[in-house]
Amino acid sequence: xxxxxxxxxxxxxxxxxxxxxxxxxxxxxxxxxxxxxxxxxxxxxxxxxxxxxxxxxxxxxxxxxxxxxxxxxxxxxxxxxxxxxxxxxxxxxxxxxxxxxxxxxxxxxxxxxxxxxxxxxxxxxxxxxxxxxxxxxxxxxxxxxxxxxxxxxxxxxxxxxxxxxxxxxxxxxxxxxxxxxxxxxxxxxxxxxxxxxxxxxxxxxxxxxxxxxxxxxxxxxxxxxxxxxxxxxxxxxxxxxxxxxxxxxxxxxxxx
Numbered sequence: 397x398x399x400x401x402x403x404x405x406x407x408x409x410x411x412x413x414x415x416x417x418x419x420x421x422x423x424x425x426x427x428x429x430x431x432x433x434x435x436x437x438x439x440x441x442x443x444x445x446x447x448x449x450x451x452x453x454x455x456x457x458x459x460x461x462x463x464x465x466x467x468x469x470x471x472x473x474x475x476x477x478x479x480x481x482x483x484x485x486x487x488x489x490x491x492x493x494x495x496x497x498x499x500x501x502x503x504x505x506x507x508x509x510x511x512x513x514x515x516x517x518x519x520x521x522x523x524x525x526x527x528x529x530x531x532x533x534x535x536x537x538x539x540x541x542x543x544x545x546x547x548x549x550x551x552x553x554x555x556x557x558x559x560x561x562x563x564x565x566x567x568x569x570x571x572x573x574x575x576x577x578x579x580x581x582x583x584x585x586x587x588x589x590x591x592x593x594x595x596x597x598x599x600x601x602x603x604x605x606x607x608x609x610x611x612x613x614x615x616x617x618x619x620x621x622x623x624x625x626x627x628x629x630x631x632x633x634x635x636x637x638x639x640x641x642x643x644x645x646x647x648x649x650x651x652x
Contacts, residue, residue, distance in 0.1 A: 406431045418456065425461070467645045468636035471504045471622065475630050493627030494598065495564070500623065501580035505648040506635055509574060509617040531611045533643070538636040539563045539596075539622050540603040545631045550600050558626025560598040561633070563606065566590035566619040576651040578619060590619055598625045619648070 401424060405412025416424060428439055445456055473491040492502035510533065539561065549559035568578055570588035578590050596606050612618065622633055637645055 464638060464640050465642045466636065466638045467643060468634060469506060469645060469647060470632065470634050471506070471647060472632045473504070473622075473624060473630050475628075489628060489630075491628050491630050492623060493558075493629070494562070494623055494625050495592075495595075497627050498581075499627050500621075503580075503621050503623045505577050505580075506620040506645055507568075507575050507617050507648050508620055508637060508643055508645045510612055510614055511642040511644055512614055531613050532609060533612050533639055533641045535608045535610070536605060536638040537563060537565070537608070537620065538603065538605045538638070539633060540636070541631065541633040543602050546602065549629065549631075550602075555629075556600055558624060559629050560600045560625040561604070562596045562598040562623060562625070563604065563635075564592060564596075564621040564623065565594040565608065566621065567593050567610075567612075567616060568619050569613075569616045573651050574617060575646045575648050577648040580619075580621065620645075 402414050402416060404414035418424065426441070428441060430437075441458075443456060443458055475489055475491070489499070490502055490504055492499040494500060510531075541561065546559065549555045552559075566578070566580070568590040570578070570590075572578060572588075580590065593610065594606065594608055596604055620635060620637075622635060635645075637643060
């Protein structure tokens, strides 16, 4: 996880002061914020280096980072599942285990897609929507789970291996509905089957992350499939996505 080097402010309405020690080649991210959300206003961010020199003259460079998009969703590997949204199916487990298990396709699925320009756009690099590198996105995916509900399984010698978790990323170029569950039974003879483009290692920790750069056309979607190593491992998790493009994410449902 990222480390907070220092935190200052929230005691004065006029200014906040902090001292930092920089190492060559190790950039820091400075995040100005108000104490409460939804407090619009302007601010000025100034940097001063040792000896009274300005930041630029001392070799310290300050660059604004492009605005990005962050989204997330809570999920659960559940022992019973009755369906949601458009269709309600029969009760079944969503703890499908890894891709080595025949039940892998029952794991929760999350659809991730690009928003078209002008719809909740938080980053615009000036390219046309259908050309250049506009279809390329940078993603940081974070899968986490609360420690307390998983403590027993992760400490048990008999259950720890099965309770390890990982994340699978599929590209779905079919004409399915945006939030329709896709068949992930491992068959390769289906012309519209999603393609596995990335999978993480399984870990007994409570957080894992990966960073991807890929092409994602407006007509396509990614399927994020978290899974435990063994089947029938039940408990909550959270999946978060951070990107340089405007994205939308929603848990998939069974559609008829």
